[in-house]
Amino acid sequence: MLRTLDLRGHAVDSSVSLPRAAFDVEAATERVRPIVQAVAERGEAALAEFSERFDKVVPASFRVPAEELATAEAALEPGLRAALVEAIRRRQIVAGNELDATEVRVEIEPGAVVYQRSVPVRRVGLYVPGGLAPLASSVLMNVVPAQVAGVSSIAVSSPPQAEFGGLPHPTILAVCSLLGVAEVYAVGGAQAIAMFAHGVPGLCEPVDLVTGPGNIYVVAAKRLLRGRVGIDSEAGPTEIAVLADAGANPQFVAADLISQAEHDPLAASVLVTDSPELAAAVQTAVAVQVEATRHAERVRTALSGEQSAIVLVDDLDAGLAVVNAYAAEHLEIQTANAAAVAARVRNAGAVFVGPWSPVSLGDYAAGSTHVLPTAGAARHSSGLNVKTFLRAVHVIDYSREALLELAGRVETFAGAEDLPAHGAAITVRRGADA
Structure with missing residues (x-):
């Protein structure tokens, strides 16, 4: 199911073509441009048109009523509520430590003082996907660092769902309620980004920053509106790379590759190893595990696509060269001395060390962020964190x-x-x- 890319005997440099999903944001931008313009010009009428066209339902109110948020929270199954509360608690702990000092004061010479103040963005719009999977976890991943940063005005938007009467998925609403977010919109796709950037009179005030993952049309809208509004990143399909040696557990590796392939047919799952024996064992384990998973067709499409592969290398040094060149959104290190190997990684959105730190842990409750750079952007960009919502302002005070x-x-x-x-x-x- 996974193709094999044999790089043994080859130096890894810019000429090597590594697995990557095709993601043409420029083409999508031209499709999104009239949507953005229509929302800017016609407001709620345009939102209703696009909601009917793309979501097959027009909400009774694009802003979700407060009682619907409270109802969704009250309806949470106790086990799920406990899981959500714990995930929020852990993300809050890590986010609190991301904040660091909010002011730096340097006296260069007597009377020559420069301060650097960290000032939170005033208002943010947080987008939560609701397509193939209702990513309630993305609510807490966006909201918690914004709250810790001190953002005073937070709005969340997620696509309306016909099966829920035009409201976003109830778990998404419940997490908003748990976090005290009262401004929630049943608007999806590019039109949600346009609503945040331009504002809609009588409905939604414009924001200063838009964050959160989404499909290619969401990404295209963010690209088109960058400058009018700040954005966190242009995130593409999810990626996992696993750097593993002969001692890795093939069942673990296979499960982790499948877990990310479950997201999207364009999701990338890449194993980098110097062990042909492990590669063969993982192929076998993948074939068995895929048959038992609910979204088997989606997983097969992702694993058999050009973006996924098993990459064979000569040794661990060559493997590190590959994963640093690939700059994965999620990188697992399943090798001997995994912590020491992880310390040699330069480029990754997040690094998961050893067999007991799978990507799924970070997706939900490790305390880390799961909104991470994709498509090689980890070479120059960071994942969403408290600093995303802060601006550094220099204050110059000379005598x-x-x-x-x-x-x-x-x-x-x-x-x-x-x-x-x-x-x-x-x-x-x-x-x-x-």
Whole structure:
């Protein structure tokens, strides 16, 4: 089911083609452009049109009534409620430690002080997918760090579901209620991103930042509206890479590859190993486990796609070169001395160390974030965290004496750039009193 890419005897560099899903955001952007424009121009009328077209239901109210949120929370099965509460608690603990100091003060010279303040974004729109799977876990992954950062206005949007009378999935509503989020919209897809960015009079105030995963049309809308509104990332289909040696448990590896393939037919599952024996054992285990899983057809499509493969390498060093070049959203290290190997990883959205830290743990309740960079973006970007919702603002506070001590250098620098008015703004202060 998984194709084999044999890189033994080959150096891993930019010329090596690694497995990756085809994800043409540019093409999707042209399809999304008229949707975004319609929402900007026609507001709720456009939302109703697109809700009918794409979701096959028009909610009685695009903003979910408060009583529906309370009802969804009250209806939670006790075991699920306990799982949600614990997942929220663990994410809050980790997020609280992500915050660090909110102000840095540096006195460069006497009277020459620069502060860096961390200022939360005022208002954010958090998108929660509801297509192939209602990702209630994405609610807490977006909301908790925003709350810890101090965001004062939080709105959540998720697609309306015909089977729930035009409301988002009840578990999504229940998690919003548990977290105290009262502003929830039954709007999905590109039109939800447009609603957040442009606002809809009488319904939804524009936001400053949009975060959260979604399909290619959500990603295209975020790309199109970047600049008018901040975005977290352009996340593509989910990915898992597993770096494993001969000592890895093939049943564990197979289960983990399947778990991410379950998300989406475009999901990528990649095993990198220097052990042909493990590769064969994993192929066998995958074939057996896929037959027993509920979404077998979706999993088979993902595992047999060009984005998934078993990559054979000469040794662990070559394997590390592959996973660093691939820069997976999720990277598992299932090798001897897994912690030491993990410390050598440069590029990954999140690293899962050893056989007892599967990606599924991070998806729900490890305390880490599961909103992570995809498609190689982990080479330069981080997963969603408290700092996503904070802006660094420098505050410059110099005394007269500190400015005059530096004045000549600033005037010289301004002259070198042929910006004499910049220098004059310093010079005019030379003879002034404090």
